[in-house]
Amino acid sequence: MLENNHKDMSVLSDDEFRMKFRNWLETTYPDEWKNPVVFRLHGAEETRWLRMLYDGGFRCPGWPRKYGGMGLGLRKQLIYHEELERIGAARNVDTGATLLGATIIRHGTDAQKQKYLPEVLNGDCLWCQGFSEPNAGSDLASLKTTAVLDGDEYVINGTKIWTTMAPFSHKIFLLARTDMNAPRPQQGISMLIVDDMKQEGMIVRSITNLNGEAEFAQVFFDDVRIPATNVIYKVNKGWDVAKAMLGDERIFIGSPSLANQTFTVLEELISQMGKETDELFKAEVAKAFCDLNDLRALFAQVCDAAIRGVADGKTYSTIKVQASETFKRISDTLINVAQEYGASVGHPDLDGFEKDILAFFLIARPSTIYGGASEVQKTIIARDIFGPLAKR
Ligand SMILES: Cc1cc2nc3c(=O)[nH]c(=O)nc-3n(C[C@H](O)[C@H](O)[C@H](O)COP(=O)(O)OP(=O)(O)OC[C@H]3O[C@@H](n4cnc5c(N)ncnc54)[C@H](O)[C@@H]3O)c2cc1C
Structure with a gap:
């Protein structure tokens, strides 16, 4: 059951909603997590904060209520972010909610919704985004990671880099080439899910950023096997999904x-x-x-x-x-x-x-x-x- 059982806050006036969230934050948000002491929460602390939001009914403001989100319109989502900023809350990358979850809601199968959305909502599962490669950043369509169908599994080989929060994540969604003979580089790419960052063939090598935090990583895939059902949207149509995802990311940034x-x-x-x-x-x-x-x-x-x-x-x-x-x-x-x-x-x-x-x-x-x-x-x-x- 995915439905959000908390009170529907989309029916409140903007001011009522603002005050409700503000009061909750003021009584709940821990002082030791306030920035600029802490810019971002990592791992267990991030999970704890996401769980607090979930328990308070303040998780995933943009997701529809039938998928467990708050079902807020864009104006209230902005208020939500203004209030987080006002209290000095650490910024969460929260790729699971903003990129992966939003995409599964739009394009995922029912089985994917049942499997992935609840664990994003309650904070149990942290995600990272595996798009960029050592020779495919701005020119993402030249990516080389491959996923080859073998029976009812894909076998992934290649590497991703600058993968934010990979050292703290449980799962990764990535772009890989599933048709090596497609006429254009943007074609023949699929979006796939690896369910366990620690599974056989996965290596996560941390990279320390300028600020001294080992937040991102290079991720290696060496014959990593995933079920063929772990494709988001359609096989070879990953580019279309990724483009929509990057649009979502840009307004947030x-x-x-x-x-x-x-x-x-x-x-x-x-x-x-x-x-x-x-x-x-x-x-x-x-x-x-x-x-x-x-x-x-x-x-x-x-x-x-x-x-x-x-x-x-x-x-x-x-x-x-x-x-x-x-x-x-x-x-x-x-x-x-x-x-x-x-x-x-x-x-x-x-x-x-x-x-x-x-x-x-x-x-x-x-x-x-x-x-x-x-x-x-x-x-x-x-x-x-x-x-x-x-x-x-
Ligand atoms: C802090 C951080 C976090 C990141 N997190 C993630 C993540 O979680 N997942 C993920 O997949 N990726 C992530 N990235 C990777 C990011 O998306 C790439 O760094 C970005 O797309 C640029 O690619 P690149 O590093 O290969 O640089 P390049 O594409 O090689 O660019 C190098 C320089 O050349 C310029 N340039 C490139 N092409 C052109 C052009 N056509 N015209 C003019 N100038 C050009 C660029 O502007 C840049 O100044 C992250 C990067 C950073 C810095």
Whole structure:
């Protein structure tokens, strides 16, 4: 039984919903998990937090209620994320809910819904996304991992890289080539599920990120066998599903929350340094403030377009570029303004200031790469405006 048995919160007014979630968060969210002390929860802690949301009736805001979600419209989903940000909740990658679950709901078989959705909802199962390969990132269609049908099983061989949270995940969904003779690279790719990251033939080699956390990994598949029923949607049609998935990811990455948080730290730092009246510092803050407000306005516009169902590919690409580049610029300002403190690891030696400013700078670096690199997004925007770009 997948149905959500909690009270239907989609019928509340936006304000009622906001206050209900806010009150719950204020009494439930543990102080030790508040950022910027913790940017993300990992493994058992993430499972614990997802379980708390589930028990409180606040899990999977965008999923329909008949699949156990909250059944909220986009406006209330935005309120949901605003309230998480307000309390300073650590950001969850939560690929199981936002990418895998949403896709199973749209394209999965009944058996897949029964099997996978409950364990995503209650937090028991953490997922990772195996798309990128060492020679297939922006040019994802050139991926080389293969899945060959052998009786009623697929046998997977190849490697994935930059797989976020792979060291903490129980399962992975991936793209692999199932028709080696397809005429175009985008054809002949399927989306598959490996049910156990520790099964025979799987190797997960952690990679430590700039911020010193072993959050992502290279994942190797050496004759990994999975049931033939572990294909999401249709065999050889994985590209269509992946494209829709990456669109979902881009609006999530387009939220101004990281830029916002960085700006708040910038303000605190300047006042801690006693530079509020210094003209140079004021100019830096004003520039960052305008930048942030541009992003907030654009995000509101994109959300509005999404709510009205008129957001297209270029809209998502634009917000992805704007959010990640603004975050990066404000984190640069933070380091510049910090002067000698900007070079210290951990929080700077300033009385009462406990923010690790270097961590903001470091985690902002890859934001213009993951979820689609800026240069590639700009090409998508240009193509949408001018049509296919002429070859020289
Ligand atoms: C923190 C982080 C987390 C990630 N998590 C995941 C994950 O969970 N799962 C997953 O599958 N992948 C993940 N990725 C991988 C990510 O999707 C790729 O890094 C991204 O698609 C870029 O691919 P690449 O690294 O191979 O770089 P490349 O595609 O080789 O790009 C290198 C540079 O060349 C530029 N470039 C490439 N093509 C063009 C072009 N046509 N025109 C102009 N410039 C171009 C790019 O913009 C970039 O600056 C993650 C990456 C990072 C950094």
